[in-house]
Amino acid sequence: MSSTIFTRAFDRRVRTLLTVLGISVVVGGAFGTHTLWQANMEQGYSPAQPLAFNHAIMAGTHKIECTYCHTQALKGPHAGIxxxxxxxxxxxxxxxxxxxxxxxxxxxxxxxxxxxxxxxxWVKVHDLADFVYFDHSRHLQPHTGLQCADCHGDVAKMDRVTRVNSLKMGWCLDCHMQAPQKNTPEGWTTRAPIHCTTCHR
Ligand code: HEC
Ligand code: HEC
Ligand code: HEC
Ligand code: HEC
Ligand code: HEC
Structure with missing residues (x-):
């Protein structure tokens, strides 16, 4: 009884194939983890701040209004610190x-x-790429029905601000592409405009 079913050349080819497969699993795995890890970093980003400012105490316990401190949120593109x-x-x-x-x-x-x-x-927690246009006041008009928490999560419970949403294009579009709500302006087929120049101008 011979233990070699295959020729030596074939045997070698199988071994090479297995090695290549092994390497690609390792490399692919590393690449995948790297990509996922990066995405996680962006989504759960919660940098230490130079001074331990605590929203859970200020906005939570003492119930100071968000817009008392972030005064520009209802007036323009930036909320302001x-x-x-x-x-x-x-x-x-x-x-x-x-x-x-x-x-x-x-x-x-x-x-x-x-x-x-x-x-x-202060270290920025949210920072969109410069080629993206975003405006707080457009989103916070009474007729949109949106609250800070819809995009930022429950900041009033956070000891340290965490970015709860990715701020990727898909995240913006997921909301903009929803079917028109009852407060959507007349003539819009989606909840908000989705043509490229809305956000890239
Ligand atoms: C509208 C009033 C008000 C404003 C404006 C305000 N704070 Fe406070 N802050 C408070 C109150 C009330 C407390 C709670 C004090 C206590 O526990 O006796 C507090 C507590 C704190 C504490 C201590 C938290 C703890 O217990 O460890 C820090 C630090 C702090 N504030 C920093 C800031 C910083 C930084 C700013 C500006 C970005 C600011 N505060 C703006 C009212 C305010
Ligand atoms: C007393 C003033 C004060 C109040 C009230 C307050 N904030 Fe803030 N907020 C700050 C300061 C100071 C910073 C910068 C330090 C930090 O990130 O913790 C900040 C940071 C933030 C950030 C992160 C900004 C960035 O770098 O991207 C968000 C989001 C935010 N606040 C949302 C809110 C919301 C929502 C509320 C109401 C629930 C609120 N804040 C109430 C003072 C305040
Ligand atoms: C429709 C989603 C959305 C809503 C609603 C929203 N934000 Fe933001 N916020 C963002 C995005 C996106 C950024 C990043 C903007 C950038 O980097 O230019 C941001 C950034 C911020 C920042 C840091 C940079 C700046 O603009 O000054 C603060 C502070 C902030 N938001 C507070 C608030 C507060 C307070 C409210 C409610 C009054 C609110 N946001 C409502 C999406 C939102
Ligand atoms: C939770 C829902 C939601 C999210 C998330 C959201 N938006 Fe919006 N956006 C809206 C709504 C609703 C309007 C329409 C406001 C109105 O009726 O005037 C709007 C309007 C806008 C407008 C003004 C459109 C015009 O009329 O020209 C811009 C620009 C915009 N959004 C950019 C962004 C960007 C960039 C992001 C992601 C970083 C984003 N939005 C994320 C709901 C959202
Ligand atoms: C509602 C807002 C919004 C609309 C509408 C929108 N984008 Fe974007 N786009 C973004 C945001 C936010 C980013 C930044 C993503 C990031 O930083 O990872 C982005 C990034 C991009 C990028 C850079 C590559 C990437 O994915 O990061 C390209 C290219 C792009 N958009 C093309 C388009 C085109 C083409 C359209 C029209 C079909 C469009 N966008 C419509 C918000 C929008």
């Missing part, structure tokens, strides 16, 4: 101490920025 002077409208008075009688760390930092007259270098 409050300046140190805006913070000090409240924090000249509010100087809360911790259990040991020290000023809370975030507030001590805030006072430093105020004294040094330097802006806080």
């Amino acid at each position: 409050p300046t140190v002077a805006d913070c000090m409208k409240c924090h000249k008075e509010i100087q809360t101490k911790d259990g040991e009688g020290h000023l809370k760390e975030g507030l001590a930092q805030l006072n430093e920025y105020w004294r040094a007259k330097t802006p806080i270098p």
Whole structure:
């Protein structure tokens, strides 16, 4: 009884084939993981900030309106981030101490920025490519029925802001392509325009 069913040349070819397959599975797997991992990074992106600003305390516990701080959201393309002077409208008075009688760390930092007259270098959580046009005020008109949370998730529960949506083209289009809602302007066949120049101009 011979153990070699195949010729040596065939045997070698099978082995080469298996090796090539093995390599492509490894490389393909790595590429796939890399792509997925990148996508995850963008979606769950939650960078540390220079000062531990906590939306769950400010917008959650103390129920300060989103647009009290992000004043431009209803008026123009950018929502805007409050300046140190805006913070000090409240924090000249509010100087809360911790259990040991020290000023809370975030507030001590805030006072430093105020004294040094330097802006806080916040790290952007959302940042669309420059070739995309987006406008907050267009989305937040009363007739659209949209809320901050529809795009940003429940920020009032976040200790640290996380990007809950990818901001990819598909995400924008998923919403724009929905069938017209009862508040959609007359004559539109989708919920919002989808021609390329809506967002690329
Ligand atoms: C007291 C002021 C204040 C209030 C109230 C507030 N924010 Fe903010 N918000 C900030 C500051 C400061 C930052 C920048 C630091 C950070 O990212 O945490 C910020 C960051 C953000 C970001 C991320 C911006 C980026 O870099 O992409 C979003 C989204 C946001 N806020 C949404 C909201 C929403 C929604 C509400 C209401 C539920 C809200 N904020 C209430 C001050 C405020
Ligand atoms: C409308 C008033 C108001 C504004 C504006 C405001 N805050 Fe506050 N902030 C509060 C209140 C109220 C508290 C809770 C104080 C307490 O717990 O005694 C607070 C608490 C804090 C704390 C401590 C949180 C903790 O308990 O660890 C930090 C840090 C802070 N604010 C930073 C900021 C920064 C930075 C800005 C500007 C981007 C800002 N605040 C704007 C009202 C405000
Ligand atoms: C239709 C989706 C949508 C809604 C609704 C929305 N946002 Fe945004 N928001 C975005 C996108 C997209 C960006 C990134 C814009 C960019 O990078 O130019 C962004 C960026 C931001 C930023 C950081 C950059 C900036 O524009 O200043 C803040 C702060 C913010 N949003 C707060 C809010 C608040 C507060 C509300 C509700 C009052 C809100 N957003 C409603 C989609 C939305
Ligand atoms: C949750 C739903 C939703 C998402 C997500 C969304 N949009 Fe919109 N968008 C709308 C609605 C609704 C309107 C129509 C507003 C109106 O009726 O005037 C609109 C309108 C617009 C307009 C103005 C269109 C015009 O009339 O010229 C632009 C520009 C736009 N969106 C860009 C974007 C971009 C870019 C993104 C993704 C980064 C995005 N939108 C994500 C719902 C959405
Ligand atoms: C509702 C808004 C919206 C509309 C309408 C839209 N795009 Fe985009 N597009 C985006 C956004 C947001 C990005 C950025 C994606 C990113 O950063 O990954 C993008 C990215 C792109 C890119 C870069 C490659 C990529 O996928 O990132 C191309 C090319 C493009 N769009 C072409 C088009 C064409 C062609 C149309 C019309 C058929 C169109 N877009 C319609 C929002 C839109």
